[in-house]
Structure formats: C-alpha cells, structure tokens
Amino acid sequence: MSKKIYVTQPALPPLDEFIPYLEKIWDNKWLTNNGPFHQEFEKELAEYLGVKHISVFSNGTLALITALQALRITGEVITTPFSFVATTHSLWWNNIKPVFVDIDDKHFNLDPQKIEAAITPQTTAIMPVHVYGNPCNVEEIQRIADIYGLRVIYDAAHAFGVKKNGESILNWGDLSILSFHATKVYNTVEGGAIICQDEKTKQRIDLLKNFGFKDEVTVIEPGINAKMNEIQAAYGSLQLKYVDSYIAKRREIVMLYNKLLKDVKGIQVVDEMDNVAHTYAYYPILVNTLEYGISRDDLYYKLQEHDIIGRRYFYPLISDFPTYRGLPSAKTDNLPIATKAAKEVICLPIYPELELSDVERICSIIKSYKL
Numbered sequence: 001m002s003k004k005i006y007v008t009q010p011a012l013p014p015l016d017e018f019i020p021y022l023e024k025i026w027d028n029k030w031l032t033n034n035g036p037f038h039q040e041f042e043k044e045l046a047e048y049l050g051v052k053h054i055s056v057f058s059n060g061t062l063a064l065i066t067a068l069q070a071l072r073i074t075g076e077v078i079t080t081p082f083s084f085v086a087t088t089h090s091l092w093w094n095n096i097k098p099v100f101v102d103i104d105d106k107h108f109n110l111d112p113q114k115i116e117a118a119i120t121p122q123t124t125a126i127m128p129v130h131v132y133g134n135p136c137n138v139e140e141i142q143r144i145a146d147i148y149g150l151r152v153i154y155d156a157a158h159a160f161g162v163k164k165n166g167e168s169i170l171n172w173g174d175l176s177i178l179s180f181h182a183t184k185v186y187n188t189v190e191g192g193a194i195i196c197q198d199e200k201t202k203q204r205i206d207l208l209k210n211f212g213f214k215d216e217v218t219v220i221e222p223g224i225n226a227k228m229n230e231i232q233a234a235y236g237s238l239q240l241k242y243v244d245s246y247i248a249k250r251r252e253i254v255m256l257y258n259k260l261l262k263d264v265k266g267i268q269v270v271d272e273m274d275n276v277a278h279t280y281a282y283y284p285i286l287v288n289t290l291e292y293g294i295s296r297d298d299l300y301y302k303l304q305e306h307d308i309i310g311r312r313y314f315y316p317l318i319s320d321f322p323t324y325r326g327l328p329s330a331k332t333d334n335l336p337i338a339t340k341a342a343k344e345v346i347c348l349p350i351y352p353e354l355e356l357s358d359v360e361r362i363c364s365i366i367k368s369y370k371l
Contacts, residue, residue, distance in 0.1 A: 003307065004307040004309060005307060005308050005309065005349050005354070005358055005362070006309045006349060007309060007310050007311040007347055007348070007349050007350075008183045008349070008350065008351050009351040009353060009354070010182040010183070010187055010189075010351075011186075011187065011239075011242070011246045011351065011352045011353070013235075013238045013239055013241070013242050017238060018234075018235065018238055021037070021234035021235070021237070021238060022231070022234070024037075024234075025037070025230050025231060025234060030230060031229055031230050031231070032227055032229040032230060033210070033227065034210075034227070035230040035233070036230075037230045037233040037234040037237065038056065038227075038228060038229075038230060038233040040233075040237065041056060041228075041233040041234075041236050041237050042054055042055070042056055044237055044240055045193065045236070045240070048161075048240055048243075049160075049161065049168055049170060049195070050163070050167065050168040050170075050171070051168055051170050051171060051195045052197070053195065053196045053197065053198065053199060053201070053202040054193050054194070054195050054196075054202075055193060055194050055196070055202055055205045055206055055209065056191065056192070056193045056228040056233065056236070057191065057192040057193060057194065057209060057226045057227070057228055058190060058191065058192070058225075058226050058227060058228050058229070058232070059179070059180075059181070059190045059191060059192050059226075060086065060157055060177060060178060060179030060180065060181060060191070060192030060193075061086045061089065061090060061179075061192070062192065062209070062224065062226035063177045063178070063179075063192035063193060063194050063226070064086060064087070064090035064153075064155065064177050064192075065090045065093050065094060065224075065226075066194065066205060066208050066209055066224070066226055067090075067153050067175045067177055067194050067205075068090060068091065068094045068096065068125075068153065069094065069208055070175070070194070070196075070201065070204050070205045070208055071125070071151050071153065071174060071175065073094065073096060073124050073125045073151060073153070074095075074096065074124055075096065075097065075122035075123065075124045076096070076097045076098075076099050076120060076122040076123045076124065077091050077096050077097070077098060077099065077123070077124065077125045077126065077127050078099045078101050078110075078115055078118050078119070078123060078125070078126045078127070079091065079098050079099065079100065079101070079110070079126070079127040079128070079129075080100065080101065080103055080109070080110045080127075080128060080129050080131075080318075080338070081100045081102075081103075081317040081318045081319035081320075081330070081335055081338050082103050082108050082129075082131060082314050082317060082318075082338045082341060082342065083129045083131065083155065083314060083318060084157070084313075084314065085318055085321065086155075086157075087127065087129055087155045087318070088318045088324060091127070092323065097122070097327070098318075098324065098327065098329070099118050099120075099123070099327075099329045100318075100319045100324075100327070100329040100330055100334065100335060100338075101114045101115055101118050101329070102114050102334065102335045102336065102337050102338055103131075103335075103337050103338045103341065104337070105337050105340075105341070106270075106271070107131065107132070107134040107270065107273065108131045108132070108134075108270075108338075108341055109128060109129065109130065109131050109134065109135075109136040109137070110126075110128040110129065110136060110141070111337070112137050112140040112141055112144060115141070115144050116144060116148075118329065119148055119150075123148070123150060124150060124151065125150055125151040125152065125153055126141060126144070126145055126150055126151070126152050126153075127152075127153050127154075127155060128141060128152070128154055128155070129154070129155040129156075129157070129158070130154060130155070130156050130158055130159040130162065130169060131158065132158055132270065132281055132282045132284055133158040133159045133160075133162050133185075133278060133279055133280070133281040133282070134270070134273055134276070134278075135159065135162060135164050135169045135273065135276060136154070138154075138164070138169070138172040138173070141173075142172065142173070151174045152172070152173035152174055153173060153174060153175045153176075153177070154169075154170075154172065154173045154175070154176040154177065155177055156169065156170055156176040156177055156178055156195075157177065157178060157179035157181075157184070157192075158184075158281040158282065159176075159178075159279075159281075160178055160180075160184060160185050160186045160279060160281070161185065161186070161243070161247065161277075161279040162276065162277065162278060162279055163276065163277040164273075164275060164276050164277075165275050166277075170195045171195070171197075174196070174197065175194055175195065175196050175201075176194070176195040177192065177193070177194055177195075178192055178193040178194075178195070179191075179192050180192055180193070180232075180236065184281065185243070185246065185247065185250065185279045185280070185281050186239060186240075186243045186246070187239065188228070188232045188233070188235050188236040188239065189232060189235060190232065191228055191232050191236065204221070207220065207221045207223055208221050208223040208224070208226075209223065209224065209225075209226040209227055210223060210225070210226075210227055211223040211224065211225060245352070246352045247279045247280065249352040249353075250279070250280035250350055250351070250352060251278070251280050252356070253280070253283070253350050253354055253356070253359055254280045254283055254350065256356055256359045256360070257269070257283055257348065257350075257359060257363065260359070260360065260363035260367075261285065261363055261366065264292075264366065264367055264370060265291050265292065265370065266287065266288045266289075266290070266291030266292025266293065266370065267285050267286070267287060267288075267292060267366065267370075268285060268286040268288065268344075269285055270284055270285075270286075280350065282313065282347045282350065283347060283348045283349075283350045284313065284345050284346070284347045284348075285345070285346055285347075285348060286341070286344040286345055287299055287344050287345075287346065288344065292369075292370060293369070293370060294369055296312070296343060296344050296345070296346060297312075298369075299346065299366065299369060300312060300346055302365070302369055303346075303362070303365060303366075306361075306365050308348075308349065308362055308365065309349070310346045310347055310348050310349065311346070311347045312342075312345060312346055312347075313345065313347045314342060314345070315342040315343070315345065316342060317335065317338055317339065317342045319335060319338075320342075348362060349362065
C-alpha cells in the first residue's frame, strides 16, 4: 500500500533543540502570564515580520474575537463567504451581523468593487481575508474605508511573512490577525497574534487577552483568557530559526506543481501576484468539469483512492452553513463567483517534507483522469 499524503503536515523543529528551552521553563517554573519566553517571542516575531506592535495569543480565533473587541466594533461588518468559518464566527461571537460580499475570480479575495453597495448606516468595519496568502487589494479597500469612516481588520491567517512591494502585508488596515495553527506555514502548535499600529492599541489588546487586569487588584476591561503560554512561545522562537527553510521548500514544491499542471486542460492554477513575496501557504487548483472531463468532486475522491488527501478549501461557503444562510447577503445569486470557486477548488498537498517524487505522482494521477 502507498502511504497516505495529506493536504498538509506540520513542520517541526529538531526535538533535541527544543529540550533546552523546556529545561529553562522547568527551572524557572513560569508557565504562563507574560513570562520571559513570551516577552522575547513577541520581540523576535515583530522583527522577523517587519511590524512595530504585535500581541501573541493562544490561538487565532481568540485573536479575531479580541480584535473586534479592541476596536469596539458593532453593527454590521462586510466580509467574505470564501474563508474558514472562524472569520465569520468571530463576528457572531461579538453579536455583529456579517454582510457577505462576493470575491474576485483571480485570487478569490473580497472584491472591492462590490463593497460600497453593501455599506449601510449600520456598517462599522470591513473584514477581508488574504486568501491562500495572496494579498487583498489593500489600497482600494483602505480608500473605501476612509471615505465611509470604517475600520479595516484583516484576517491574515494565511499571510505569515507575505510582503507586497517589500513591505509586510500585515501593516495594512487597523489590525491584522495571524494564525499559528499546526496546519500553517509557521506554527506554534496552536497560536495566533494581532498586529496593530500603535502602542496604545497594543496595551488595550494585552489587557483584553488577560481578563482585563491592569494590576493585581484592578480590572478595567471585560477581558478573556487568550494568553499564549511559555511552551508555545519557546517553540515559536525556535521555529523562527527554521521558517525560511520551510518557505523555500514550499516554493520548490509550488514551482514543480506549476510546471507539471500548467498545460492540463481544465485545470487552472492560481498565478502568483506581481511584486509580492509569497510564502506558499496553499496550492489550490480549479477544476473545470466541461474541459477536464470529470468534476472537482470526482477528482477529489479519485485522488483519495490513491491515498492523496486534498481539501476543498473553501467548500461549502460560510454563507451556506445553517448558522448564516438565512442572512440576506448569503443568497447564492449575491455570490456567483464565490459559489463557482467553492464548487471547483481543491487544495493539493503542500508541506516542507513532501517529496518531489510525490508531487510528480500526484500530478500524474491528475493527468490520468483528463479525458
């Protein structure tokens, strides 16, 4: 039997190099609550990413929820249906109404041309997603936000280390949120972060993630417990030493996929964006049933027969889930491009330890079903 190849596999640093970090934690017996590894990790991460202010979290979903609290967002927020459900769940948990807007057909990000028509007197913010790590049209989104006095919070869960015109994409908007989940380009097992533009906002975020404690006897915010612990932070510091090598290997895999699949009729690969330094979080392809000969779902299951486990990111659309499909903006005729993308997309396996020979085998299988 062939080995199963999953859509992703976590990149892990050498275990023997992690042991000294654990020994320090065991020695000082400081496991959480802004310990020395936590403090150092935030500094190292800000330097690596090219951002001024960062607050690390126990996971990315709590970072999203806290970001909305930090900016006191209420009412309605314009967002995308083409994402992981945490994007919209964070709004729901804050009693905010999501308003879905369609995406562009090239990189599947929120389409700025559709945003203005969705703005109402209740709209307070825009929450776009840098889908697959491809930056949104940040300039146009900011222009619209400035005209209407809206906040912009980017779900940048896919965009760790991504740069546009030499600058971190995380520096756009009022806040950007990262995920360090095990499936991501860079992981701290679980984890996340909020990037903000000023020290005052960071102080509020830090209060909110630690119950709102200002000091031992003073609580000034209705905060939650979303702190990153010392083991995660230590692991994150060690991971920073290896993340560039992870990205380089992912790029090598993407280049081979592109070479082998570019001329397969009915298979559309997603072009890299100009002036963007990518970190290759995912490798999505679109399957055109008429041109390819079988549907996306047919190919998805046929790959599974060969122990190739891709994922249909993102299917179904968030707007199709029972929690959200009753919203007026969730109607299919309001979201034609997102609906089409959700029916055609498969993300193929990509992770640093994926063998190039396995990439060749995956592409050979895809080609074999072409009519």
